[in-house]
Amino acid sequence: AVIPILCRITCTVVTPVSDPTSAIRTAITDYATGQITGIAGLTVGQNVSAFEIAGAVTSQYPGIFVHSCLIEYADTTPTSSDELAISIYEIASLPSASITVLFT
Secondary structure, three states, rough: OEEEEEEEEEEEOOOOOOOHHHHHHHHHHEEEEEOOOOOOOOOOOOHHHHHEEHHHHHOOOOOOEEEEEEEEEEOOOOOEEEEEEEOOOOOOOOOOHHEEEEEO
16 A cells, blocks of 8 residues: 655755755655665655655755654644654655745
């Protein structure tokens, strides 16, 4: 079963990036789909970690500072950075449209 996830990430751009919103969304979706070298991403039965999502952004764009990364199941508003449990027969889905990017 596919479990949709929402993400709200708040960042500060320290080193200029041409389109920081798209860059952040791309880094997160690349992480989720396992397109970052050495990182499996969101696989079947793997919990969703806000810490790992934030780390994916900073690993791809070191000039972007992540203040907070909140995640939640798609039925509710992201208000917590706690890890989300995914059962052994489920896989989390985090498409670009489910990511809200805010800047400080």
